[in-house]
Amino acid sequence: MHTPPVPLKTRLLNTPEVELWPGGLLRARSNADARILARARRVLRRKLDGRYLAAELPEGLMPLIPGLPREAGIEAALDRLDHEGGGRGPWRGEAGELPLDALLDHLHALGLDDRYGERTGLPLVAEPDTLAFAGFDRYRRALWLTLATARAWQSLGDAAARDGVVLEAISGYRSHAYQLGIFERKRARGQTVDQILAVNAAPGYSEHHSGRALDIGAPGEPPAEESFEDTPAFAWLMANAGAFGFTLSYPRDNPHGIVYEPWHWCYTADVTDDAD
Structure with a gap:
């Protein structure tokens, strides 16, 4: 639910x-x-x-x-x-961003430089220095998003529920360190950096770092699978998510060369993280 x-x-x-x-x-x-x-x-x-x-x-x-x-x-x-x-007090003002220095060192160690961003059209994404608790994901893990995104996610889910559609958060914010860990584990299994980049954005280039991206699922559906596009939840999102500021980031044949991800949505509305 x-x-x-x-x-x-x-x-x-x-x-x-x-x-x-x-x-x-x-x-x-x-x-x-x-x-x-x-x-x-x-x-x-x-x-x-x-x-x-x-x-x-x-x-x-x-x-x-x-x-x-x-x-x-x-x-x-x-x-x-x-x-x-x-x-513990009230949250006042907007979240800032963390520096990218350490990330750039890791990227250079992987053999990635500015040409990766130029080739894919993906921007380097800084982490917010503050994130809002937006409930729990499917696995009962705390879901962290920017404040504006958390509010929009609540509104999106409530509207879907009124239409009889259940949306589940699969994951939200992920740190640069988390994405680096994915790369290191796959490299340890023998995959090359190019093979990993075919299905994973390079560390620092994932929208999840921003706290504005959500992987969304539906009850009974496997997470992060193309079959999500056949669900009523996906049909509802395609018809309604834009009204709440959410955009499908990686449709088929997207210019970034990322595989089709019907589950990945990003809050792109031009709003700021207001004071609580």
């Missing part, structure tokens, strides 16, 4: 290497985790592999790994935590 309305002031504070999650949204991986996460105001999570680094508890910061001060990116994350007061 479509996720019911949620308090959009709940947000993810994003830094280049560490995410600062609100307490209560991460899955416990052990009994010790469960006790800590139940009390945490914020959890600092490494983007590269999802490791929990520290928890902000009522009595102070509790490290969850040895050598926390030496962790890459931890200073920027702690500065953000101090500056935002944990991000």
Whole structure:
């Protein structure tokens, strides 16, 4: 079912290497985790592999790994935590963007340079420094989007439900580190970079990094399959999604050379992430 309305002031504070999650949204991986996460105001999570680094508890910061001060990116994350007061107050103003320096280093290591963007027509996409909680996806994972996109997604799903159509979020925001992980796992299985690029955008060039893209599915349908185009959900989206600011990014024979993705929709309305 479509996720019911949620308090959009709940947000993810994003830094280049560490995410600062609100307490209560991460899955416990052990009994010790469960006790800590139940009390945490914020959890600092490494983007590269999802490791929990520290928890902000009522009595102070509790490290969850040895050598926390030496962790890459931890200073920027702690500065953000101090500056935002944990991000518990109202969200005022627009989200900014994170720098691209580290990503460019990774792209060069993969042998990708500006010519990739020129060849595909895909822009390099920065990550937002703040994302809104938009409910949960099909797999009960927290769904993160820009504030404007989250509001539009709620409105889209509510309108579909009134017409008897159920839309499911398969995934939303993905970090550069997540996309790099896809590349590294496929390369480890013997695929070349060119083979991977036939089905995956290069890290930094996926619309999912922007927090404005959604993979959408329907109950009982496999995720991210071309068969989604045969569902009532897809027919409804083609007829109505534009009115809510969403566009099908990769239709058949798209100029970017990306395979047809009837499930991938991006919020492209000319609006800003307003204050909550």
